[in-house]
Amino acid sequence: MKLSVSQRLWVSGVAAFIGIGSLVVVGWYSSSTVSGALAHSQIIDGIDRQVTDLRFANEELRLASMDIIIDRAERQVSAERKAMLETSIKVLKGGSATVASFAKSEGLAIDASALNADVDIIVKAAGEQLPALVTGGAPDAEFDKIDDVIDSTGSRIQAVLDVVSAATGKAQQREVSVAMDQAQQSALIQLLIGVIAVILAGSLIAWQSRNILKGLNAVRRSMNRIAEGDIASTVDGTTRADEIGEIARVADILRKATVEKERVEAAAQSERLSVDRERSENETERQRDEEEIRRCVTILAGGLARLAEGDLTQQIEDPFRADLERLRQDYNAAVTRLSTVIGNVTDQSSSIHSSSVQIRMAADDLAKRTEQQAASLEETSSALEQITITMRGSTSKAEEAGAMVGGTKVQAEKSTAVVREAMQAMERIESASAEIGKIINVIDEIAFQTNLLALNAGVEAARAGDAGKGFAVVAQEVRELANRAATAAKDIKQLVARSSAEVQTGAELVTATGQALRDIGADVVKINEHMISIVNAAREQNAGLAEINTAIGQMDHVTQQNAAMVEQTNAACQTLNEDTTRLESVISQFRTKLGMAPQARAERSSMHTNTPIPPRAPVVSTGFKPAIAPAQPGQRPRTSPAQKLMGRLENAFGGSPAPAKSSTLQSSGQRVSAQASPSTDQWEEF
Amino acid sequence: MSNVIKQSGAYLEIVSFHLGEQEFCIDIMAIREIRGWAPVTPMPHTPRYVLGLINLRGAVIPVIDMACRLGMPMTEPSERSAIIVTDIKGKLVGLLVEQVSDMMSIKSEDLQPAPEIIPEAQRAFCRGIVALEKNMVCFLNLDTVIADELSMAA
Numbered sequence: 001m002k003l004s005v006s007q008r009l010w011v012s013g014v015a016a017f018i019g020i021g022s023l024v025v026v027g028w029y030s031s032s033t034v035s036g037a038l039a040h041s042q043i044i045d046g047i048d049r050q051v052t053d054l055r056f057a058n059e060e061l062r063l064a065s066m067d068i069i070i071d072r073a074e075r076q077v078s079a080e081r082k083a084m085l086e087t088s089i090k091v092l093k094g095g096s097a098t099v100a101s102f103a104k105s106e107g108l109a110i111d112a113s114a115l116n117a118d119v120d121i122i123v124k125a126a127g128e129q130l131p132a133l134v135t136g137g138a139p140d141a142e143f144d145k146i147d148d149v150i151d152s153t154g155s156r157i158q159a160v161l162d163v164v165s166a167a168t169g170k171a172q173q174r175e176v177s178v179a180m181d182q183a184q185q186s187a188l189i190q191l192l193i194g195v196i197a198v199i200l201a202g203s204l205i206a207w208q209s210r211n212i213l214k215g216l217n218a219v220r221r222s223m224n225r226i227a228e229g230d231i232a233s234t235v236d237g238t239t240r241a242d243e244i245g246e247i248a249r250v251a252d253i254l255r256k257a258t259v260e261k262e263r264v265e266a267a268a269q270s271e272r273l274s275v276d277r278e279r280s281e282n283e284t285e286r287q288r289d290e291e292e293i294r295r296c297v298t299i300l301a302g303g304l305a306r307l308a309e310g311d312l313t314q315q316i317e318d319p320f321r322a323d324l325e326r327l328r329q330d331y332n333a334a335v336t337r338l339s340t341v342i343g344n345v346t347d348q349s350s351s352i353h354s355s356s357v358q359i360r361m362a363a364d365d366l367a368k369r370t371e372q373q374a375a376s377l378e379e380t381s382s383a384l385e386q387i388t389i390t391m392r393g394s395t396s397k398a399e400e401a402g403a404m405v406g407g408t409k410v411q412a413e414k415s416t417a418v419v420r421e422a423m424q425a426m427e428r429i430e431s432a433s434a435e436i437g438k439i440i441n442v443i444d445e446i447a448f449q450t451n452l453l454a455l456n457a458g459v460e461a462a463r464a465g466d467a468g469k470g471f472a473v474v475a476q477e478v479r480e481l482a483n484r485a486a487t488a489a490k491d492i493k494q495l496v497a498r499s500s501a502e503v504q505t506g507a508e509l510v511t512a513t514g515q516a517l518r519d520i521g522a523d524v525v526k527i528n529e530h531m532i533s534i535v536n537a538a539r540e541q542n543a544g545l546a547e548i549n550t551a552i553g554q555m556d557h558v559t560q561q562n563a564a565m566v567e568q569t570n571a572a573c574q575t576l577n578e579d580t581t582r583l584e585s586v587i588s589q590f591r592t593k594l595g596m597a598p599q600a601r602a603e604r605s606s607m608h609t610n611t612p613i614p615p616r617a618p619v620v621s622t623g624f625k626p627a628i629a630p631a632q633p634g635q636r637p638r639t640s641p642a643q644k645l646m647g648r649l650e651n652a653f654g655g656s657p658a659p660a661k662s663s664t665l666q667s668s669g670q671r672v673s674a675q676a677s678p679s680t681d682q683w684e685e686f
Numbered sequence: 687m688s689n690v691i692k693q694s695g696a697y698l699e700i701v702s703f704h705l706g707e708q709e710f711c712i713d714i715m716a717i718r719e720i721r722g723w724a725p726v727t728p729m730p731h732t733p734r735y736v737l738g739l740i741n742l743r744g745a746v747i748p749v750i751d752m753a754c755r756l757g758m759p760m761t762e763p764s765e766r767s768a769i770i771v772t773d774i775k776g777k778l779v780g781l782l783v784e785q786v787s788d789m790m791s792i793k794s795e796d797l798q799p800a801p802e803i804i805p806e807a808q809r810a811f812c813r814g815i816v817a818l819e820k821n822m823v824c825f826l827n828l829d830t831v832i833a834d835e836l837s838m839a840a
Binding site: 445 | 699701714715717718719720721722765766768786789
């Protein structure tokens with residue numbers, strides 16, 4: 001428990017205060033209890049006095065009543081007695097309630113209502129009936145009766161009051177004893193608390209004061225030691241948390257400051273001595289260093305001079321002094337590294353050389369393919385032209401067919417008109433037939449009438465007898481003629497009817513023909529539409545072919561540019577080769593320890609540089625219309641390599657020998673070997 | 687009159703005509719005239735076969751449908767129908783026939799009597815049957831056919 005001094009004092013004070021406070025509280029509580037008991041006993045005392053008053057009043061009432069009964073001969077109640085009666089009645093009425101409440105609170109075995117009733121009875125008897133009897137001069141029996149009532153009632157009330165009086169005495173004694181018990185108990189408690197408080201406070205004060213004194217004594221002893229010069233030993237009590245600990249810590253700080261001061265003085269002294277010694281040692285060492293540095297510089301200068309001459313083989317083997325040894329190692333490393341770099345450069349330059357040769361081979365391949373492409377383009381172009389011509393022909397044919405279809409349509413329309421005329425002719429024939437029928441009917445009628453006439457003639461002739469014989473013959477002849485005429489008319493009628501039927505059939509056939517011709521006309525119109533569609537499609541195809549033509553022109557242009565690019569690539573290869581050679585000659589000025597001397601390699605690579613790379617001819621297409629801008633303005637115009645190739649092939653198949661040109665058809669690998677000998681003529685072939 | 691025909695042994699002039707499918711003939715001497723069909727004026731309260739009256743050059747004569755009179759369907763008159771005007775017991779009567787076919791002269795022997803299976807009343811219409819090469823023609827007894835009518839008309 002770490003407490004400051006003030007806190008310790010506070011703890012002791014608070015303990016004492018609590019002890020005193022508890023004593024006061026206990027005293028206050030016990031005195032209040034005692035005074036409450038006493039007050040209660042006073043109340044009970046008052047009740048006792050009242051009960052006593054009641055007893056007196058009762059007795060007085062009885063006595064007064066008796067007096068009144070005795071003096072009944074006077075026939076009146078004296079004022080003195082009346083006053084006595086009234087006073088007694090008043091006391092009885094007022095006290096009965098108090099007695100009842102007290103009996104209830106004490107739990108007495110009395111009948112409070114009976115008491116009240118008795119009081120009422122006696123009051124009524126003594127206060128009202130008796131004076132009435134006296135003043136009324138009632139008989140003695142009445143007085144005896146009322147005397148009995150008053151007596152008996154008074155004695156009952158008296159008995160009750162005796163009981164109550166005894167109870168009040170007991171209650172008083174009880175309250176007093178309660179008060180005395182309480183006082184005794186509180187005195188005991190106070191004594192107990194006082195003893196505990198004194199013991200607690202005393203022990204606390206003793207403990208705290210011992211603690212404080214112990215700390216103070218320890219600090220005092222330590223400070224005495226410091227004062228006597230013992231600064232090595234530490235101060236006690238610095239770990240305490242209170243003010244004493246504070247004092248101890250301050251004392252310790254003072255002690256430490258003194259110790260530090262003494263140590264610093266000693267150190268300054270020793271340093272002065274060591275500096276003097278060191279100075280003399282440095283002097284000799286510096287002279288030795290200067291000697292060494294001079295030697296190193298001389299050796300390094302020699303090495304650098306060799307390096308300047310291009311000799312990369314020399315290393316400095318003699319070790320330098322320690323701090324300059326790094327210089328020697330760096331020099332050696334630099335020479336080694338330089339030598340390695342030069343060797344690498346040599347290797348790389350030869351590698352670049354071979355790469356440039358490969359690039360040139362690739363460029364040759366590319367040139368060949370470009371030629372093939374140009375030839376293919378030319379073939380495509382001519383095929384396209386053929387297609388265009390064919391397409392144009394089919395277009396014109398389709399247009400002619402369209403025109404013919406138009407003519408057919410007109411003819412079909414004309415045929416329709418002819419059919420209409422034929423129909424009209426048929427109708428005319430029919431009407432003519434009807435006319436003929438009418439005429440025939442007339443002839444028939446005439447024949448009939450003739451027949452009748454002939455019959456009548458025959459009849460007349462018969463009646464005439466022999467004289468009419470000749471006439472009868474004539475009449476018979478006439479009849480026969482008439483019959484023949486009728487038969488002929490009938491035949492003609494049949495013929496006309498048949499002709500009418502035939503005309504009907506013909507009209508139907510003509511109508512059918514007209515319908516067929518109209519159908520043909522409609523079909524012709526449809527055919528015409530189809531022909532128009534075909535013609536339009538052909539025109540679109542023409543446009544498409546023109547676009548294809550343009551595209552092929554662009555392809556040709558690109559091919560030309562490719563050829564130019566190949567040419568540039570070749571030139572770049574040449575430049576690269578020359579640069580490589582120059583690089584190798586520069587590198588050959590260095591001598592290195594690595595295997596083969598650069599000089600030898602430079603000689604070997606010069607073999608390639610001496611081979612001039614001829615410029616490639618640009619590919620110029622002659623079979624194609626679109627004008628192609630030359631890839632480079634300074635280029636010489638040449639014929640198409642593709643055409644040349646084809647011409648050469650023709651020559652070859654034609655039997656004419658071309659031995660010098662066969663090498664161009666060889667593989668690229670063979671061509672590289674062929675380039676070793678200067679033969680620029682090959683390139684002129686393209 | 688039948689006696690006259692049998693005994694003459696001479697030729698007999700007849701006029702044949704058609705009624706429906708059948709062919710009949712009458713004596714030419716009974717005929718006054720043959721003329722074409724002309725519309726008739728109907729007469730009330732007459733038998734069905736009496737079609738009506740016609741004016742023949744001022745004389746009014748009755749017209750009888752022969753087909754109906756002989757128990758056949760009524761004749762449908764047309765332009766080619768004919769009315770044979772006959773003189774029967776001094777009275778002129780028009781007979782409507784479909785068509786007058788022929789005038790011919792036959793021998794008396796060619797006229798054969800009608801078979802006797804027909805009752806007398808009906809057999810009286812027919813004086814005989816003329817058998818020709820192609821067909822047979824019934825020779826009508828106009829006296830019997832018309833007599834009653836004329837008496838009625840009278």
